[in-house]
Amino acid sequence: GAVVSQHPSRVICKSGTSVKIECRSLDFQATTMFWYRQFPKQSLMLMATSNEGSKATYEQGVEKDKFLINHASLTLSTLTVTSAHPEDSSFYICSAITGIHEQYFGPGTRLTVT
């Protein structure tokens, strides 16, 4: 299957700082990438849909000014959590879609805000 990488895998930051998470499709081009947030023992919560070369589409209730998404190329999307607070601590997962609608996930990023 296709490979999606995510970096960093784990990050601890202080309250008020910003954190950037990178998501890369390693062996295919992805016009669409998704960003999810997952709470313990729960399903995936879609945050936003990222399309190459255009603005991301955010789900209802997700603050676009807080969670900045950039899809600069067909293989790279970034999520920046701005002015992070403890309630932003979570497991963030990206995914990329192949041309035949297969969705491949990254390994996830564990964010802890202290």
Add this chain to the structure above:
Amino acid sequence: QQQVKQSPQSLIVQKGGISIINCAYENTAFDYFPWYQQFPGKGPALLIAIRPDVSEKKEGRFTISFNKSAKQFSLHIMDSQPGDSATYFCASTNTGNQFYFGTGTSLTVIP
């Protein structure tokens, strides 16, 4: 309205047994039905998927059964192993623009 309903929430199976997880969907326009396997602290991994033009797809010990008229699909894990212990999510989509996930099933395979 929840687009995809998944059951059971948790499942305990003896080693060598068959694990069965069920999903039901609402939107008849959905045309792609994947199953994902997720281990703790890891991202979900695409396990197997089916499109509505077939009623069954088998890959090794994993089989998807699809019932278009009932709008249901299920994952069967044959000869379940302790290494299969994970959380399984079903999903549905059309065009791949948005995926709707089930709530997940925590599978435990007892040695």
